Amino acid sequence: LAKTTQPISMDSYEGQEVNITCSHNNIATNDYITWYQQFPSQGPRFIIQGYKTKVTNEVASLFIPADRKSSTLSLPRVSLSDTAVYYCLVGDPFSGYSTLTFGKGTMLLVSP
Amino acid sequence: EAGVTQFPSHSVIEKGQTVTLRCDPISGHDNLYWYRRVMGKEIKFLLHFVKESKQDESGMPNNRFLAERTGGTYSTLKVQPAELEDSGVYFCASSQVTSGYGGELFFGEGSRLTVL
Numbered sequence: 001l002a003k004t005t006q007p008i009s010m011d012s013y014e015g016q017e018v019n020i021t022c023s024h025n026n027i028a029t030n031d032y033i034t035w036y037q038q039f040p041s042q043g044p045r046f047i048i049q050g051y052k053t054k055v056t057n058e059v060a061s062l063f064i065p066a067d068r069k070s071s072t073l074s075l076p077r078v079s080l081s082d083t084a085v086y087y088c089l090v091g092d093p094f095s096g097y098s099t100l101t102f103g104k105g106t107m108l109l110v111s112p
Numbered sequence: 113e114a115g116v117t118q119f120p121s122h123s124v125i126e127k128g129q130t131v132t133l134r135c136d137p138i139s140g141h142d143n144l145y146w147y148r149r150v151m152g153k154e155i156k157f158l159l160h161f162v163k164e165s166k167q168d169e170s171g172m173p174n175n176r177f178l179a180e181r182t183g184g185t186y187s188t189l190k191v192q193p194a195e196l197e198d199s200g201v202y203f204c205a206s207s208q209v210t211s212g213y214g215g216e217l218f219f220g221e222g223s224r225l226t227v228l
Contacts (some may be wrong), residue, residue, distance in 0.1 A: 046216035
């Protein structure tokens with residue numbers, strides 16, 4: 001199983017762009033990178049998933065370099081409501097999500 | 113469209129008692145997962161159903177835990193007898209994997225279990 005390393009916490013202000021980087025040095029060929037967001041007392045919520053290069057949706061962008069040993073979740077113009085824990089998961093979703101492991105995540109605090 | 117629903121939202125029981133947690137996945141989702149987070153720990157996989165079949169139950173901690181998904185719709189997770197270390201939040205998630213897309217997991221809000 002690919003092990004991931006993320007910063008424990010990050011601070012930002014409203015309107016700024018936030019980039020959270022995840023290291024996954026032993027990522028396997030079939031592995032995807034998936035990011036989830038979790039608010040207190042709620043279940044995790046899918047943000048974005050990618051395999052290589054760049055993926056963008058209405059919420060975030062995911063940048064994956066050619067060697068795929070790291071990835072960066074980019075949140076444009078964060079607001080107070082983006083305060084949450086963000087998890088980077090690496091694994092093969094086609095093999096079932098037992099291969100995806102939630103680490104400690106990154107606690108993002110957005111201030112006014 | 114209704115999301116994943118879990119019941120109860122919070123259960124407080126005494127050690128040795130039995131608790132049954134229920135999960136209703138999103139309609140049409142064949143894949144159903146149970147996860148849990150015990151105090152101070154990371155979210156851990158428990159098991160995975162594909163329709164009514166257990167695809168992977170490698171994360172189930174011991175035989176005090178029994179999961180079922182009769183008919184391939186809702187699922188129950190029974191803990192019998194409950195121990196103090198079973199306290200935590202139990203999450204259910206569902207997904208529909210299609211060709212070429214690993215799909216996202218849709219999580220419920222969790223069932224908090226407190227064993228006294």
